[in-house]
Amino acid sequence: MTTTAPVLSVKNLSTSFLVDGEWKSVVRNMSFDVAPGETVAIVGESGSGKSVTSLSLMRLLAPATSRIEGEVMLNGRNLLALPEKEMRAVRGNEVSMIFQEPMTSLNPIFTIGRQISEVLVRHKNMSKAQARAETVRLLEKVRIPNAASRFDEYPHQFSGGMRQRVMIAMALASRPKLLIADEPTTALDVTIQGQILDLIKVLQEEEGMSVLFITHDMGVVAEIADRTIVMFRGDEVETGPTEEIFHRGKHPYTRALLSAVPKLGSMQGHDWPTRFPVLDATTGEPAEPVEVTDTVVLSKRPVLEVKNLVTRFPIRSGLWSRQTGAVHAVENVSFDLFQGETLALVGESGCGKSTTGRSIMRLVEPTAGNVALDGYDVMRLDTIGLRQMRRSVQMIFQDPFSSLNPRMTVGTAICEPFIKHRLGTTKQAKEKTADLLEKVGLSADMARRYPHEFSGGQRQRIAIARALALDPKVIVADESVSALDVSIKAQVCNLLLDLQQSLNLAFLFISHDMAVVERVSHRVAVMYLGEIVEIGPRAAVFDNPQHPYTKKLMSAVPVPDPSRRGIRRAISNDELKSPVRAMGYEPPRREYREVSPGHVVQIG
Known part of the structure; x- marks a missing residue:
C-alpha cells in the first residue's frame, strides 16, 4: 500500500x-x-x-x-x-x-x-x-x-x-x-x-x-x-x-x-430450479433456507412455438435513404416453451436475445418465421387480436426507468392494464395493486409515489408487479433482475419460481447472468450473432458445454474470490463480430448435432 x-x-x-x-x-x-x-x-x-x-x-x-x-x-x-x-x-x-x-x-x-x-x-x-x-x-x-x-x-x-x-x-x-x-x-x-x-x-x-x-x-x-x-x-x-x-x-x-451471491456450479446435483437464500431486510441475516422447486409439472404441448424466426433491421444511407444493408438481429431461431417451464436465452448484448423476445410479442415486426402462442398465430393477428394475445403474455423490460411513465404514480401504472382489459372494478384494481407491491417486496402505501422517488432496484420490482397484473400464462423477462442487488435479486427470482409453481407460468428468461440462469432454468439456449448455437437441459449445458462461445460465457463469470484480482482475461476486441450484413447476403446453412437427449449444438 x-x-x-x-x-x-x-x-x-x-x-x-x-x-x-x-x-x-x-x-x-x-x-x-x-x-x-x-x-x-x-x-x-x-x-x-x-x-x-x-x-x-x-x-x-x-x-x-x-x-x-x-x-x-x-x-x-x-x-x-x-x-x-x-x-x-x-x-x-x-x-x-x-x-x-x-x-x-x-x-x-x-x-x-x-x-x-x-x-x-x-x-x-x-x-x-x-x-x-x-x-x-x-x-x-x-x-x-x-x-x-x-x-x-x-x-x-x-x-x-x-x-x-x-x-x-x-x-x-x-x-x-x-x-x-x-x-x-x-x-x-x-x-x-x-x-x-x-x-x-x-x-x-x-x-x-x-x-x-x-x-x-x-x-x-x-x-x-x-x-x-x-x-x-x-x-x-x-x-x-x-x-x-x-x-x-x-x-x-x-x-x-x-x-447470497449466486455461484456458478452450485446447482450440480439438482435437477430442478432452486430457490435462493433470502436476507432479512431488518437484520441483514439469511431469513430462510434454500428450497428445491420440484413440483412443477411440464405440459406436453408447448404454450409457445417459435419456428425459423428471422428479424432484420434495414440500414439506409445516402441522399435518398436507400437500403444498403441490414442488421441480422435474429436469424433462423426455433424453440418451444412449455407451460410451467423456464427457458433461458443467454448471450452478450447485441446477440439478439432481447429482439427475439420483442419479435415474439410483435413489439418489433419479424421478417419471417412462425410464432404460435397459446393457440394464437401471432404473425396473423390484427391490432385487436394482438391486444387480446398480450393478456396471455407480458414482458418485463430491461430498463425500468424508461418503461415507467414519470408522470404517473406507480399504483396507477400497475393497475392500468387491469382496468384497460376490464378485468374488474377500480376497487379490485387497487386491491390487486397493493397485493402485487407486497409480493415484490414493496409496501402498499408506495402506490402513491412516482418512479423518480424509487431506487433502480425498486423501479424494477414495480415493473415486475405491473407485468403480473393480468395473470399472464407466459412472461418474457428481459434482463428483469440484472440491475438488482443480491438479496432483492434473490427475492424476485424466488417470487418468479413461486408464481411458476402456483400458476404454472412459463418464463422466457432473457439474461446475461449465468449464475442466476443456472439456478432458475429448466432449459438454456445460448445465442450468438442472432443464432442459437447451443440449446438443452440446464444441467446438460452447464455441466457439459460444447460450443466455444458457451465456454467463453461461463469462464467470464466473476467469482467472489479476492485471489483473482491479478487475473487478466485478455479477450481480443476482434472477437466481437458485427451482425450487420450487406444487401443480398444469405446466411450459411447451419448443421447441428445432438450431444445428449435434448442437448443440441451448432457445428462450425
Whole structure:
C-alpha cells in the first residue's frame, strides 16, 4: 500500500434530504481515503446510501432539497467548499463518474460521438478532428463493433449494454485522477463486464488512476477492490482490506451479502430450479433456507412455438435513404416453451436475445418465421387480436426507468392494464395493486409515489408487479433482475419460481447472468450473432458445454474470490463480430448435432 497522500480523503460525510418539511438522514459519518492507483469499493444494497455517497462527493444533489456535511478533500481542495464554477471544472476532468442507468445520462438528441468528443474538446483542448479520432479509439477500447461508423449514431440505436459502454468511454476520455463508478457493470453481460474491469485495471496501471467503485456484486468487488467498505442503511458497518472482508468479515450483514451471491456450479446435483437464500431486510441475516422447486409439472404441448424466426433491421444511407444493408438481429431461431417451464436465452448484448423476445410479442415486426402462442398465430393477428394475445403474455423490460411513465404514480401504472382489459372494478384494481407491491417486496402505501422517488432496484420490482397484473400464462423477462442487488435479486427470482409453481407460468428468461440462469432454468439456449448455437437441459449445458462461445460465457463469470484480482482475461476486441450484413447476403446453412437427449449444438 502506498504511503503518499490520498487522492481523495472523506471525513464525516453526512447527507440528508428534505422530506415533508423535515430533514431525513440517509448517509451518516462516512470517512475513508482513496490512495493514488487504489481501488476502494463501497458495497451494499439498494437504499444503503452508497449511490447517495457518490453523488454527494460530486455535489450532484439538488441544493434546495439536500444537505451535505463533512469534508471531501481532492488533492488538497475541499470540494464541498468550492464555488459551483470551479466544481464544474473538476467534474469530468479531475473526477469522472459512470452512472448506473446510461439512458438517463446520455442526451437523446445528440450522437454518441458528439457527446464523447465534447469532453475532449472542453477539457483537453483538442481539435474536432483529434477528438473524433480519440473518440473512435475509446469506443473500440470498450468493444463497440464498427466504432467509426457508429460515431454518428444516437443513444436509442444502441442496446442497453452498448449504451453503458458509451458512458464508460465518455468517463475515461479525460484520463481522470479519480473515477467514481456507480454500478458501471450491473447491466452488462459477463464477458463485457470482464473487459470493463480489465480496462479499468489497465488504466490504473498506465495513469495511476484511483477508483471508487460502487456496487452490490461481491464477485466484482473480489476482482477489482483493494479495500472494501460495507454500507447498510446509511451507515458504514465494516471496512478493511478486501481479503479480510471476504475471509474474516465480522458484521452479520457482510457475511449475509457473501452468502447470497449466486455461484456458478452450485446447482450440480439438482435437477430442478432452486430457490435462493433470502436476507432479512431488518437484520441483514439469511431469513430462510434454500428450497428445491420440484413440483412443477411440464405440459406436453408447448404454450409457445417459435419456428425459423428471422428479424432484420434495414440500414439506409445516402441522399435518398436507400437500403444498403441490414442488421441480422435474429436469424433462423426455433424453440418451444412449455407451460410451467423456464427457458433461458443467454448471450452478450447485441446477440439478439432481447429482439427475439420483442419479435415474439410483435413489439418489433419479424421478417419471417412462425410464432404460435397459446393457440394464437401471432404473425396473423390484427391490432385487436394482438391486444387480446398480450393478456396471455407480458414482458418485463430491461430498463425500468424508461418503461415507467414519470408522470404517473406507480399504483396507477400497475393497475392500468387491469382496468384497460376490464378485468374488474377500480376497487379490485387497487386491491390487486397493493397485493402485487407486497409480493415484490414493496409496501402498499408506495402506490402513491412516482418512479423518480424509487431506487433502480425498486423501479424494477414495480415493473415486475405491473407485468403480473393480468395473470399472464407466459412472461418474457428481459434482463428483469440484472440491475438488482443480491438479496432483492434473490427475492424476485424466488417470487418468479413461486408464481411458476402456483400458476404454472412459463418464463422466457432473457439474461446475461449465468449464475442466476443456472439456478432458475429448466432449459438454456445460448445465442450468438442472432443464432442459437447451443440449446438443452440446464444441467446438460452447464455441466457439459460444447460450443466455444458457451465456454467463453461461463469462464467470464466473476467469482467472489479476492485471489483473482491479478487475473487478466485478455479477450481480443476482434472477437466481437458485427451482425450487420450487406444487401443480398444469405446466411450459411447451419448443421447441428445432438450431444445428449435434448442437448443440441451448432457445428462450425
